[in-house]
Amino acid sequence: MEAVEKHTGKVYPLNRDNVDTDQIIPKQFLKRIERTGFGQFLFYNWRFDDDGSLRHDFDLDNEKYEGASVMVAGENFGCGSSREHAPWSLLDFGFKVIIAPSFADIFYSNALKNGIIVIEADKDKVDEWQDKAQSGDFQLSVDLVEQTVTADGEVYKFDIPSYHKEKLINGWDDISLTLQLEDKINQYEESGRMGIS
Amino acid sequence: MAEKKTIIEKIWEDHVVHRDEGQPDLIYIDQHLVHEVTSPQAFEGLRLAGRKVRRPDLTFATMDHNVPTKDRENVKDEISAKQMDALKKNCADFGVKLADMFHPDQGIVHIIGPQLGLTQPGKTIVCGDSHTSTHGAFGALAFGIGTSEVEHVLATQTLYGDRPKTMNVKVNGPLGAGVTAKDLILAIIAKFGVKFGTGYVVEYTGEAVQSLSMEGRMTVCNMSIEGGARAGLISPDEKTVDFLTGRRYVPKEEEAFRAISEKWLSYATDEGAAYDKTIEIDATEIEPQVSWGTNPGMVVPISGATPSVDAVDNKDEITRALSYMDLTENQPITSIEIDHVFIGSCTNSRVPDLKNAAEIIKGKKVKDGIKAIVVPGSFLVKSEAEELGLDKIFKEAGFEWRDAGCSACLGMNDDIIPAGGRCASTSNRNFEGRQGNGARTHLVSPEMAAAAAIEGRFVDVRSYTTEEKIS
Numbered sequence: 265m266e267a268v269e270k271h272t273g274k275v276y277p278l279n280r281d282n283v284d285t286d287q288i289i290p291k292q293f294l295k296r297i298e299r300t301g302f303g304q305f306l307f308y309n310w311r312f313d314d315d316g317s318l319r320h321d322f323d324l325d326n327e328k329y330e331g332a333s334v335m336v337a338g339e340n341f342g343c344g345s346s347r348e349h350a351p352w353s354l355l356d357f358g359f360k361v362i363i364a365p366s367f368a369d370i371f372y373s374n375a376l377k378n379g380i381i382v383i384e385a386d387k388d389k390v391d392e393w394q395d396k397a398q399s400g401d402f403q404l405s406v407d408l409v410e411q412t413v414t415a416d417g418e419v420y421k422f423d424i425p426s427y428h429k430e431k432l433i434n435g436w437d438d439i440s441l442t443l444q445l446e447d448k449i450n451q452y453e454e455s456g457r458m459g460i461s
Numbered sequence: 462m463a464e465k466k467t468i469i470e471k472i473w474e475d476h477v478v479h480r481d482e483g484q485p486d487l488i489y490i491d492q493h494l495v496h497e498v499t500s501p502q503a504f505e506g507l508r509l510a511g512r513k514v515r516r517p518d519l520t521f522a523t524m525d526h527n528v529p530t531k532d533r534e535n536v537k538d539e540i541s542a543k544q545m546d547a548l549k550k551n552c553a554d555f556g557v558k559l560a561d562m563f564h565p566d567q568g569i570v571h572i573i574g575p576q577l578g579l580t581q582p583g584k585t586i587v588c589g590d591s592h593t594s595t596h597g598a599f600g601a602l603a604f605g606i607g608t609s610e611v612e613h614v615l616a617t618q619t620l621y622g623d624r625p626k627t628m629n630v631k632v633n634g635p636l637g638a639g640v641t642a643k644d645l646i647l648a649i650i651a652k653f654g655v656k657f658g659t660g661y662v663v664e665y666t667g668e669a670v671q672s673l674s675m676e677g678r679m680t681v682c683n684m685s686i687e688g689g690a691r692a693g694l695i696s697p698d699e700k701t702v703d704f705l706t707g708r709r710y711v712p713k714e715e716e717a718f719r720a721i722s723e724k725w726l727s728y729a730t731d732e733g734a735a736y737d738k739t740i741e742i743d744a745t746e747i748e749p750q751v752s753w754g755t756n757p758g759m760v761v762p763i764s765g766a767t768p769s770v771d772a773v774d775n776k777d778e779i780t781r782a783l784s785y786m787d788l789t790e791n792q793p794i795t796s797i798e799i800d801h802v803f804i805g806s807c808t809n810s811r812v813p814d815l816k817n818a819a820e821i822i823k824g825k826k827v828k829d830g831i832k833a834i835v836v837p838g839s840f841l842v843k844s845e846a847e848e849l850g851l852d853k854i855f856k857e858a859g860f861e862w863r864d865a866g867c868s869a870c871l872g873m874n875d876d877i878i879p880a881g882g883r884c885a886s887t888s889n890r891n892f893e894g895r896q897g898n899g900a901r902t903h904l905v906s907p908e909m910a911a912a913a914a915i916e917g918r919f920v921d922v923r924s925y926t927t928e929e930k931i932s
């Protein structure tokens with residue numbers, strides 16, 4: 265995982281609540297056995313008609329949002345299945361930061377594991393940023409170390425559990441960290457506390 | 462006196478491998494279930510880093526999401542075939558047991574775990590699948606994980622996690638006749654919303670929950686994630702022990718079995734233990750439920766109607782859902798006509814589910830123009846159902862009787878509901894496009910799905926006359 269401390273980018277507003285992972289990446293694209301190349305399928309059924317032509321009732325592909333790397337989304341973002349293909353597709357499409365009033369648990373941890381900065385922000389702020397982003401040239405700057413989002417010179421402080429922050433900033437890989445605790449795992453296994461049969 | 466604890470705290474504390482203040486706990490995983498869709502990138506990660514599977518003996522794999530439910534010999538979709546081949550190779554390379562498409566143990570991962578006795582009270586169980594909460598019915602702490610975590614468990618047999626917040630979902634009073642476990646969980650999500658459980662592990666308690674069969678408990682725990690809870694469980698009791706008796710991975714020898722069942726029961730929540738939060742629902746008021754919209758909280762009783770946009774706060778969301786579902790405001794549920802019926806999925810594809818549906822169907826015919834399929838949850842379910850003659854009842858009524866898999870629950874194989882199609886489905890998700898791009902899903906119990914197949918629209922199954930019970 266790449267280390268990340270700061271990010272500034274154009275905002276794409278997704279003004280919908282309860283966006284589920286079936287919408288983020290529909291099932292027909294879960295058959296690939298690689299981790300890459302999922303960006304083209306992001307929100308596929310909202311973006312494209314059956315024949316592959318662009319739909320006009322969803323604005324992710326609107327020119328004004330080209331290059332957006334910060335998504336400001338609605339409540340309970342990422343609910344539904346545990347598919348990590350959802351953060352893979354968001355990241356591959358170019359989103360480095362996702363801000364929402366609330367996230368579904370599994371999505372939140374999957375996103376962090378891929379180095380996406382996920383920020384829970386107050387609903388009022390989210391609404392304000394979504395409104396401003398309609399213009400297509402609204403930028404946000406995120407500073408993980410300071411735990412701030414800066415927009416139009418205004419600074420907003422956010423909370424994030426310190427261990428998540430540390431992992432993102434250092435780009436740590438969980439497995440290598442855990443393998444340093446191998447003795448403890450051995451001890452646990454030998455203790456007979458585990459496992460039942 | 463010892464501190465009173467919930468089952469959630471007992472299991473968690475028993476599995477802490479390492480704890481640093483201010484950091485998430487490292488917990489041990491007793492059972493890792495694996496399927497073809499969320500595992501290939503994890504095995505590839507191991508390969509690239511030159512790592513092994515730490516405990517292949519605690520890992521069990523099957524194929525369920527992609528498998529065809531007929532003509533299994535020729536998988537038409539090349540990418541599906543590739544994904545299944547990858548699982549085969551990965552399991553062979555890393556020494557993991559696999560029930561592949563043709564194996565008698567094959568089935569939906571959450572159906573076979575309990576059947577084989579891999580699912581047991583007090584265990585921590587994970588799978589790269591959000592419906593892993595199903596196993597909570599046995600008093601296991603079971604939850605879905607992403608592919609990075611799958612890799613972490615393969616490599617270390619552990620996971621990081623915060624000590625869970627606990628929630629008691631207390632169901633007061635008994636369920637009425639003809640009201641099922643599915644109606645109960647749909648009613649809970651309808652009442653408390655699709656994120657009431659976010660950040661919590663929920664325990665279901667109360668009379669109605671205790672009275673449920675193990676299969677009914679699995680149906681309830683299965684849909685915990687639809688209420689936002691990563692895990693949902695039920696304290697083990699004698700029913701739990703009975704269900705597990707004699708299962709393949711459960712000790713057979715009398716003394717050993719007695720010892721383990723005592724240990725299982727010791728995990729049950731202590732009387733008077735405190736939860737971080739408690740919510741309550743009255744079971745006696747619950748009717749058969751039908752989802753009308755595009756998330757599992759958009760559910761009303763069979764006597765109800767779609768909402769009126771004026772009466773709700775989330776006008777945009779409701780309007781979009783009504784439009785996607787091609788329904789109008791205030792439309793009575795009994796006026797909704799369907800053209801597809803799917804009985805299956807990890808929510809409702811066990812023997813009693815199929816039997817209850819068959820009792821409704823027996824001697825009747827699926828209405829003209831309706832395509833109806835039954836997909837047993839596993840090969841074992843299929844053969845047990847066939848011993849009861851259920852296959853004949855379904856086929857005579859005009860249902861197709863298929864092989865085991867996830868099937869039209871998510872349509873990764875050929876079992877797809879066409880665009881504009883409307884399906885009465887016993888599965889767990891009614892998201893847009895879930896069963897096929899443009900398809901419309903109504904979540905119901907197997908009994909309600911069966912009655913809808915005959916009538917061509919939703920009817921109150923409680924007023925439905927059935928010929929006779931199947932014994």
Ligand code: SF4
Pocket residue numbers: 525526569570571590592806807808866867868870871888889
């Ligand atoms: S039956 Fe449906 S919900 Fe269950 S594991 Fe399969 S795809 Fe997921």
